[in-house]
Amino acid sequence: MTMATGMKLSAPGRRSFRFDAGTLCLELLLTGGEGDLAQWERLHTPGDLAAWIPLSRAGLGDLVHVSPGDLVTALRLRSAVQRLAETAASGSRAFSAADLATLNDAAAAPPPVPVIGPALERAWASPVTGTQFLSAVARDAVEVFGGPAVDRVRMCGGERCRLLFLDTSRPGARRWCSMERCGNRHKLRTRRDRNPAD
Template sequence: MSEAATGLVLQALDGARFRFDPGALCLEFLTTGGPGPLSRHEALHSPRELADWLALSRLGLDPGEIRTGPGDAVAGRRLRDALWRLTRAVIEDAPLPAGDLAEVNRAAARPALVPRLTPDRTRAWAPPVTGARALSSIARDAVELLTGPDAGRIRECGAGDCPLVFVDLSRSGRRRWCSMERCGNRHKVRALRARRDRTEEEKP
């Protein structure tokens, strides 16, 4: 990723690639798959795949420093699926599922990644940089998001066939799409076609 850009480069099922910035680490983690129909996007089959994703995430981890254990991928999938259900409950203003709350709280209670300042004034991470610590950092980010002022700005993409969620941090508070490059552009194309069809129908 370029330093000027934020978010992840995702690939849709039709092969199209686009950049998606959900505005929070915990929502970024949801791009790795999820429960039910989202399982077709599963990306955390192994500890190595979890490490690869962490290196791409906004944590900016050095892939050579990440140590993942045998149970980390399973723990990652469990945490992610709980985050999906909690996020949807917040969007729908519904009660938070008790089991998913417990899952996130368990992960958040474990030791997290420890940031450190480097001589060139960039952020790095103090060892050990482990999968379990990274998952704790993700869970803590979720606690901060879901209990903070931006919880009411969590949105689902306006495209009916896109499940991605994001924090609307726009000044106007009117962000509709996961990405203008992807779903926003698809909406524009559909709207243009609909206008053309109406114009053709109105011709004498």
């Protein structure tokens, strides 16, 4: 379930940019969060989650049934992934047992069922449920935090930028959420520092 893709992020009064979270579980973090991330909250109702799922890299189409219970699970899972990713990005592996249990609980549900159609196209048995989608997210998180990919979880190096991503580049040297945004800002700043007269 990985499509090389990104999401368009925008904030009021700022230029939008494309951001590739690198993997499904970190993409879910773009829907909001707790504390100062609450200002970005997009998941207020089950319908909000159902509307967001087709935008994600899961490639599930738009026939997703999300229940109120799924929304609760989604928010819990998202908070757990946020903490795990921040811990991993800081170089620590001191993950909270409760957060790992949250992943395991969601991953235990059956994931979406792949089907092959008459034109030999690969699709998902529909309707996909929110529980299945969250299982796919949790299984992705198990892969990421339970394997070598954990060393590739990074937080953008930009000042005041907290975007988390999985660095899937070959050399593993990705530093920025996006070159268009934090990468360029950094380049401009270093140029200014070198030539203060500019």
